[in-house]
Amino acid sequence: MAQISGLIAAKECANPFDYCNIVTSTTHKSLRGPRGGIIFYRKGAKRKGGKLQSQGDDNEQYDFEEKINFAVFPSLQGGPHNNHIAALAIALKQVATPEYKAYMQQVKRNAQALASALLRRKCRLITGGTDNHLILWDLRPFGLTGKIYEKVCEMCHITLNKIAICGDNGAITPGGVRIGTPAMTSRGCVESDFETIADIVLRAAHVASMIHGKLQKAS
Incomplete structure (x- = not known):
């Protein structure tokens, strides 16, 4: 499981x-x-x-x-x-306990809220959303790999991980990342908070794309 x-x-x-x-x-x-x-x-x-x-x-x-x-x-x-x-x-x-069931229900609602927020911001999600606690975000429209974006987020103290998605040639430099909602839900976040989180992770994608573009030109 x-x-x-x-x-x-x-x-x-x-x-x-x-x-x-x-x-x-x-x-x-x-x-x-x-x-x-x-x-x-x-x-x-x-x-x-x-x-x-x-x-x-x-x-x-x-x-x-x-x-x-x-x-x-x-x-x-x-x-x-x-x-x-x-x-x-x-x-x-x-x-x-009933409290844990309520927690997991909130985890799902938060994941769906994050997915909806990213979709409204024109991001591409694998399967177009989520039915569980994870979303898979395709970063290829930003000209990024999951490896690059994961590193930028790590430097911003954001934890997520690269993951292979459909169309990738391997798992070393995949085109996507996986974002889960349990940790932030444990910290008390609800749907409205994930609107802010969507803005933060999207800003990180733009920053990563800008840096990657400059490095490519320099090389």
């Missing part, structure tokens, strides 16, 4: 548990827990078409538990850190 695990936990995104026997996720990102990973797997009687098979004595059982546990420890990982386990427990406890 990774990026969308918080949305799934808040029932704001399609649930992979309805279709998968094994589900993995990061425990940070939208879950807001400590950096790490988590593995879910089915136990008990096997399901067929989403329903339990016949409950006879010979009913077939899932056999993931021992295999996954052994793969994690001792095969790939050493002893766990108790502080990490405690932090994860707190994060998952928070995820189960």
Whole structure:
């Protein structure tokens, strides 16, 4: 799940548990827990078409538990850190609250507000908007790569990351960036604040484009 695990936990995104026997996720990102990973797997009687098979004595059982546990420890990982386990427990406890669901709903509204604000400013977004907490912004109309824009934003203390988009030839110098709304939502931002944020990131794009143009002429 990774990026969308918080949305799934808040029932704001399609649930992979309805279709998968094994589900993995990061425990940070939208879950807001400590950096790490988590593995879910089915136990008990096997399901067929989403329903339990016949409950006879010979009913077939899932056999993931021992295999996954052994793969994690001792095969790939050493002893766990108790502080990490405690932090994860707190994060998952928070995820189960109505306040967290309200938070994730605001994250989605903020992402849609940012997408709408950038579209009104004639920016090109992949898929024309967003249904989750991320937007993908195509910077090629500015004559920029995601790598250049990411560096300029880093110098302005803005965190986002380059990402390959359709039409790119590779991931080293891609034509897009990915912008998420969970962090600023955690800091209390709402839709109106993302109008201002749209102005800031667009100004950064114009500055990056100007600098890049001057450097190209100088070379």
